Amino acid sequence: MGFFTDTSVCIGCKACEVACKEWNLVPEDGLSLTGMSYDNTGALGASTWRHVAFVEQPTGRASRSTDLGMPGMGPPPDATPPAGPGQETESGEGGVRWLMSSDVCKHCTHAACLDVCPTGSLFRTEFGTVVVQEDICNGCGYCVPACPYGVIDIRPGDGRAFKCTLCYDRIGEGMTPACAQACPTESIQYGELDELRERAGRRLGQLQEQGADGARLYGADPDDGVGGDGAFFLLLDEPEVYGLPPDPVVTTRDLxxxxxxxxxxxxxxxxxxxxxxxxxxx
Known part of the structure; x- marks a missing residue:
């Protein structure tokens, strides 16, 4: 089981962040201004299991709307279209495009964090996801540099490692993870990975037919450096734009x-x- 995140329909509402914190009792963070637009959390961490990135891109082109099928994002007649994922609006001499994406632990097929954990705190579940058992974690921190995505972190004041569990307790009861349940645009979709990959391929084809030449799938290839991700994405630009490594590899491959x-x-x-x-x- 896993996640498919379609960033082309993410509206940056942060409902996923709030739902994740409420269900998993994750401590508050990101309450201070960062100077990074509405991105108050900044990155994934021990107390940020879902992170909504806001990327503002100057386009340098005349203002035009690029409708990528986002719910409710069609501009009204004779009005400047609102800034949103895949859309450009007039800003000074050029245009501005907003890219938004809800990032999360990738639940790698070949997970280096599992290789280095000395206590067995990290384990592979029956759903193929990777979970930290906080009552077994000894705070050694080996998993932190092992993660090729920089997802896992040690919680200050606690000393143990934390990350997304893909709501292991919920999916074990046949429920949808809290973030996907709360997403109003279905940007975050939960299900069987094979079915999600097929769905993502169809969505990618739709976007490319509409002229979204930069659209691509990230983490969906089982032959990539981590054997494919259990949480993969449809992006509208290069992975680096979203703060993602372009070619992630298992850091313990030579172990x-x-x-x-x-x-x-x-x-x-x-x-x-x-x-x-x-x-x-x-």
Whole structure:
């Protein structure tokens, strides 16, 4: 099971952030002004399991509306279209395009955080998602640099790691995760990954037919560097624009060969020590 987030219909309402915090009892954060538009949380973290990014792009082109099928975003007659995902509005000499996206843990198929966790706090659920058991986490922090997306973090004042659980308690009861349940435009969609990927492919085709040349799927390819994401996205621009790595890879991909080299080196040192000892005895 997983998420498909269609950023072309995200309106930046933050209902997903609020629903996530309320259901999972995540502490408040992002209450101070950041100077980054309405993006008060800034990034994913131990107390931000859903993060709505606001990206303001100067287009340098004359004002025009690019309707990408967003609910309620059609401009009224003789009016300047409102700023929104995939739309441009007049701003000074050029135009401005707003891109919005609700980011979340990717629940990687090959999850490096699982490889490095020494206590078994991180585990793969029966739904294919990755969950932190906070009562087992010892706060070592190994998972933090292991995550290629920078999702996991240690909560200040607590010392343990936290991240999205894809509402493990809800989906175990046949319920929809809180963020997807609260999303008014169905930008966040929950379901079986195979079906979601098919749906995403159809939506991508629709956008491209409408002239959205920059539209692309991110994290939907099972052959990518992490084996595909359990939470993938339809983006309207390059991943870097949204703060996402363009080519994520499993950070522990060389761990096996590293341990083999360490073992070989240790064996060689033991051999040299034994040979030296025997030589001295002679």
């Amino acid at each position: 096996g060969s590293m341990w083999r080299h360490v073992g070989a080196a240790a064996g060689a040192l033991v051999g040299l020590g034994v040979a030296s000892f025997l030589g001295r005895r002679r």
